[in-house]
Amino acid sequence: MLTLARVEAAAARLAGVAVRTPLLENRVLNERTGGRILMKCEGLQHSGSFKFRGAYNRLVQLSPEERRRGVVAWSSGNHAQGVALAARMLGIPAAIVMPSDAPAIKLANTRAYGAECVLYDRYTQNREEIGHSLAAERGAVVVPSYDDHDVMAGQGTIGLEILEDAGARGLAPDVVIAPCSGGGLIAGIATAVQALRPETEIYTAEPAGFDDHARSLKAGEILSNDPAARSICDALQAPSPGALTFDVNRRLLSGGLVVTDDEVRAAIPFAFDVLKLVVEPGGAVALAALLAGRIDARGRTVAIVLSGANIDRAVHAEILAKAPAARL
Amino acid sequence: MLTLARVEAAAARLAGVAVRTPLLENRVLNERTGGRILMKCEGLQHSGSFKFRGAYNRLVQLSPEERRRGVVAWSSGNHAQGVALAARMLGIPAAIVMPSDAPAIKLANTRAYGAECVLYDRYTQNREEIGHSLAAERGAVVVPSYDDHDVMAGQGTIGLEILEDAGARGLAPDVVIAPCSGGGLIAGIATAVQALRPETEIYTAEPAGFDDHARSLKAGEILSNDPAARSICDALQAPSPGALTFDVNRRLLSGGLVVTDDEVRAAIPFAFDVLKLVVEPGGAVALAALLAGRIDARGRTVAIVLSGANIDRAVHAEILAKAPAARL
Numbered sequence: 001m002l003t004l005a006r007v008e009a010a011a012a013r014l015a016g017v018a019v020r021t022p023l024l025e026n027r028v029l030n031e032r033t034g035g036r037i038l039m040k041c042e043g044l045q046h047s048g049s050f051k052f053r054g055a056y057n058r059l060v061q062l063s064p065e066e067r068r069r070g071v072v073a074w075s076s077g078n079h080a081q082g083v084a085l086a087a088r089m090l091g092i093p094a095a096i097v098m099p100s101d102a103p104a105i106k107l108a109n110t111r112a113y114g115a116e117c118v119l120y121d122r123y124t125q126n127r128e129e130i131g132h133s134l135a136a137e138r139g140a141v142v143v144p145s146y147d148d149h150d151v152m153a154g155q156g157t158i159g160l161e162i163l164e165d166a167g168a169r170g171l172a173p174d175v176v177i178a179p180c181s182g183g184g185l186i187a188g189i190a191t192a193v194q195a196l197r198p199e200t201e202i203y204t205a206e207p208a209g210f211d212d213h214a215r216s217l218k219a220g221e222i223l224s225n226d227p228a229a230r231s232i233c234d235a236l237q238a239p240s241p242g243a244l245t246f247d248v249n250r251r252l253l254s255g256g257l258v259v260t261d262d263e264v265r266a267a268i269p270f271a272f273d274v275l276k277l278v279v280e281p282g283g284a285v286a287l288a289a290l291l292a293g294r295i296d297a298r299g300r301t302v303a304i305v306l307s308g309a310n311i312d313r314a315v316h317a318e319i320l321a322k323a324p325a326a327r328l
Numbered sequence: 329m330l331t332l333a334r335v336e337a338a339a340a341r342l343a344g345v346a347v348r349t350p351l352l353e354n355r356v357l358n359e360r361t362g363g364r365i366l367m368k369c370e371g372l373q374h375s376g377s378f379k380f381r382g383a384y385n386r387l388v389q390l391s392p393e394e395r396r397r398g399v400v401a402w403s404s405g406n407h408a409q410g411v412a413l414a415a416r417m418l419g420i421p422a423a424i425v426m427p428s429d430a431p432a433i434k435l436a437n438t439r440a441y442g443a444e445c446v447l448y449d450r451y452t453q454n455r456e457e458i459g460h461s462l463a464a465e466r467g468a469v470v471v472p473s474y475d476d477h478d479v480m481a482g483q484g485t486i487g488l489e490i491l492e493d494a495g496a497r498g499l500a501p502d503v504v505i506a507p508c509s510g511g512g513l514i515a516g517i518a519t520a521v522q523a524l525r526p527e528t529e530i531y532t533a534e535p536a537g538f539d540d541h542a543r544s545l546k547a548g549e550i551l552s553n554d555p556a557a558r559s560i561c562d563a564l565q566a567p568s569p570g571a572l573t574f575d576v577n578r579r580l581l582s583g584g585l586v587v588t589d590d591e592v593r594a595a596i597p598f599a600f601d602v603l604k605l606v607v608e609p610g611g612a613v614a615l616a617a618l619l620a621g622r623i624d625a626r627g628r629t630v631a632i633v634l635s636g637a638n639i640d641r642a643v644h645a646e647i648l649a650k651a652p653a654a655r656l
Contacts, residue, residue, distance in 0.1 A: 019355075024372060
């Protein structure tokens with residue numbers, strides 16, 4: 001079960017290990033939206049995304065024998081880096097199955113953290129099969145990227161920190177929005193936030209074509225994305241909500257917000273020009289939803305998660321070169 | 329006189345007005361340098377640089393009559409934005425003399441804050457003459473960018489925050505390094521830090537060719553830069569230390585660190601790839617000094633100021649395109 005106690009236990013394991021990322025506020029963003037926008041900056045987390053939290057919380061609980069045999073994971077790149085770094089810190093061998101078209105920075109960093117990268121074709125091969133057979137060969141533990149209660153609990157520490165840091169300023173979020181792929185980040189956050197402040201509305205943010213959560217939440221059952229869908233958000237391409245994550249999310253979420261790739265392409269230059277932060281496409285969808293007016297922030301306190309910042313320089317430059325200058 | 333009390337009074341005026349910018353730490357930067365590096369992120373301040381602090385602290389003390397007549401300032405762009413924004417917040421008309429080759433983002437933002445921009449040629453015209461005659465015409469108050477005790481006191485609040493936020497983590501800086509042009513930022517910081525922790529070593533960071541502080545501190549007298557000097561650091565081109573700032577800095581600083589433009593060109597991609605922060609050239613010189621090994625950080629706690637983040641997209645993209653990938 002995913003409970004507040006489990007998230008709090010994760011927070012105790014991560015204390016002094018994970019970065020206590022800042023909860024930033026920006027004058028221009030507040031003016032633009034009419035609300036108080038609190039940005040949880042997980043791009044500043046170890047490995048450049050929130051994924052380190054869940055990975056470390058899972059790996060640190062492995063037995064000495066499991067640690068010796070190593071771990072296997074599959075990931076478009078941020079869970080890869082999170083697992084690879086946590087494994088290095090704990091002295092655990094790690095093999096990660098990654099799409100061959102993952103951003104170069106994600107592949108390079110995963111290798112730099114000492115993990116073995118096994119590449120596959122995102123559109124023709126099944127990464128889960130590759131991962132499971134690798135794990136079976138080696139007797140290694142599979143570390144899921146979202147459908148695992150300890151992974152979700154690790155990501156949920158973000159919810160605790162949002163409430164604590166907002167509270168220290170005399171604020172409490174009326175709304176929380178987080179990027180969503182398999183649903184582990186939002187499930188962890190929702191578990192923490194709903195337990196401590198049940199009146200908070202919690203929304204996923206997803207790219208168009210990968211809006212499986214928005215549709216599944218509305219339908220009350222797990223729906224999948226069209227396999228032909230494509231998006232600039234390389235980190236948010238899970239085929240459907242996870243079984244364990246959806247069991248949480250169907251109960252705790254208020255709904256799902258959906259943004260176009262063009263809206264993401266506008267949020268990244270806003271982050272550069274105004275927020276002075278690097279954000280990757282998948283990490284920018286909650287910001288994009290806010291800037292695109294998907295939710296009315298006027299008079300409300302809205303916490304958004306900027307969930308990752310692992311973007312290739314050339315992709316970033318191309319997005320910025322094509323975007324009009326951000327207005328102040 | 330610039331005293332701790334004056335900096336503390338500035339902090340009281342800025343409380344709830346300026347951003348309490350985060351003091352970030354990065355695992356990779358710590359590993360690379362062997363120290364605990366605390367980064368004071370003033371790019372996240374209102375107007376994208378520390379300059380808002382000093383400008384607001386000066387302007388908020390103007391009389392109703394002075395406020396009505398307005399203010400005049402000259403600046404390469406960050407003091408311009410700081411004054412323009414503080415003036416807008418306080419309902420004060422502002423005219424700013426800016427070089428015609430200032431970064432486009434600095435000109436656009438200064439205008440967006442509602443200030444009148446008067447352009448001059450950085451290499452053939454005298455901005456102080458233009459500014460003084462404008463102020464005389466209008467009966468406006470001149471707001472110096474560094475040689476003013478209230479401006480320095482405002483910037484000095486950064487020193488207070490570094491000590492407080494480091495202290496909250498059980499740390500105290502052995503060394504503080506800040507970018508330096510006219511010397512107001514470092515004078516304010518040094519006044520606060522030396523009063524509270526006299527054993528701290530405090531260093532300026534300057535670009536080669538504009539190393540007037542490094543040389544003046546060594547000589548014990550104010551020395552000027554060669555007017556033919558050029559640097560990518562558009563914000564750090566004051567001709568010599570200020571009279572008031574040098575009076576403080578000659579007593580309180582340990583020395584000056586100097587970096588090449590190429591070292592700045594390496595620090596900006598490091599900030600993007602690893603720190604996930606936008607930094608402008610002048611804002612990156614303390615980071616560049618650290619990465620270039622100008623100071624031995626091993627076993628020490630070193631606070632550096634990332635003082636500004638107002639950089640044109642195209643300049644940023646060009647610097648990143650030419651730089652090798654940052655190693656983790």
